[in-house]
Amino acid sequence: MKFDKPVVGGPCWTELGTSDLEGAKRFYTELFDWRPETDPRQEAGGYTVAHLGDAAVAALSPLYQETQPVAWNVSFAVADADDAARRVADAGGTVVLGPMDVFDVGRFAVAVDPTGAAFQLWQARSFRGAGLFNAPGTLGWVELATREPDRARDFYTTVFGWSVNASRWYTQWGVGGEDFGGMADMGDRFPPEVPAHWMPYFAVTDVDGAAEVARAAGGEVVVAPASVPDGPRIAVLRDPQGAAFGVHRAGEEG
Template sequence: MKLDEPVTGGPCWTELGTSDLAAAQRFYTRLFGWRPETDPRQEAGGYTIAHLGDAAVAALTPLYQESQPVAWNVSFAVRDADAAVRTVTEAGGTVLVGPMDVFDVGRFAVALDPAGAAFQLWQGRSFPGAGVFNAPGSLGWVELLTRAPERAVVFYTTVFGWSVNASAQYTRWGLDGADFGGMVTMGDTFPPEVPPHWLPYFAVEDVDATAATATAAGGTLLMEPTSVPGGPRIAVLRDPQAAVFGVYRAGDER
């Protein structure tokens, strides 16, 4: 990812909603070396921030609703959450939650794009988002998996003003020439019950070693470590509670 700090319109944070918060903390601490800290306030609902050193890099949370799936979620920075949800609705998306204030740290909303992929909007106040990107153990890329790529291009360029760098092999999202993510069309290899979704990729020093550590810790390897022609070495994993995420070799950002 060419972005190295939260930028309006770009990915700024990622959160895991999980069915077993304690187990997830153990798994990701072993995998990425995170230091989790759970907000002790009752109204925070168990919200846990993972750190690398002093930098916040991601969050882990309990499931707050029965309908909430175990999954990683990606947040995009906006200047005005209320204005952003109006744009989302006008562009054909659906707002599920908010906008609502989170203490004094920011204002957020949860939405679906027209094909049903969930994402979050974050208007940062005292907390703009992750303190580090692209370093081992931190967010370094976000990828939309969808069955409606043409509709996704129209929607996300309207809502966030993204640039689109498309080739026959892959479509990249960017801001002012800085690519931060991409898009994959979900074909027949994806079971019909798998919904469109955003997939975060975390940077690691060694993709193969990380994949081995994940499986030893109870995770599942969904895509073997692979070197993408002209791109990074990557793998896609599922944690023991069934949340899916990707990893890529740090330094391979393009």
């Protein structure tokens, strides 16, 4: 992505909901060299923040509801979570949780866009979001996969005011023209039961090497390493619990 800190309207955080928190800690530590720290407070429910150096870069958490899928989630920074939730509803989306306060660190909500993709709203207080972007082991891109790209484009530009940089093959999202993510048409490339979804891409120094480490650690290579024409080298991986995520070569953000 083109910016290196959270900005209003852009992705500010990503967190994994997993069926095996300890297993996820081991896998992502081996893959990205993260240092996970679990909040000891009972009311935090096992929420674990992953660090690189002193920077918080992502989170891992147990599943909090029986219907919650094992998946990575993407949070977008907003100035006012309640106002943003109203915009989501007015634009045809659904707010499924919140807005609600999270201790003294911020206020958040979980929403679903009109095409079925879940995402989160984050109004920062003491915690703005990731302390590092684009470096190896950190968030570098986010991508929406949907079967209704026109509907999604109308929704997100209305709710967040994103800029759109579209080619025949791919749409890129931006804040003030600074691209941070994209949108892919799912078409018939996904099984029909797979819903629309947001997926994070993490920067790595070696995409092929990361794929091998993920496989050796019990994960799966979903999309083999490949170089996008006029774009980065990428791969899509799946962790041992089933959560999909992407990796791209650091320094080749959007």
